[in-house]
Amino acid sequence: MGEKCRVAFLKLYFSGANLLVLDEPANYFDVETKEKVEQALQGFTGAFVVVSHDRYLIGKLATRLLFLGQDSVLFLYEGSWQEYEEEQNRKLQEPDNPEAADEVR
Incomplete structure (x- = not known):
């Protein structure tokens, strides 16, 4: 499941969209991938909506x-x-x- 989620996130991130809607974006990722997702979203120039119970991720973003x-x-x-x-x-x-x-x- 984690690999499919990574591919889906990358497709969405590089799609040229200026709004991302993400539901629990880091649920199936290992720590290293979660950190990369955080970094990618912090550098994203558009807007994003994240639905999450991950307080650490929310705190970062x-x-x-x-x-x-x-x-x-x-x-x-x-x-x-x-x-x-x-x-x-x-x-x-x-x-x-x-x-x-x-x-x-």
Whole structure:
């Protein structure tokens, strides 16, 4: 499966597209290939949307985060994964903040 995914990624990357939509792009890759995918996406001149549960990959690539909440409501966060985590941790430290209980789950 990993080799097929590598070939598919390379075809897509070099297709000339200016928008890539990737669903779990590094799932079937070894560490070396994951690093190459990260580097390729960091150097990509177009835009890309990545759907992933890989927090490391998201941390390396994301500049905006889009979350699908429990109520099927989308939430956009303008910033990196690290900034989002820091903000959520600050909110957790504020027991008087009623929004913290709603947003952080």
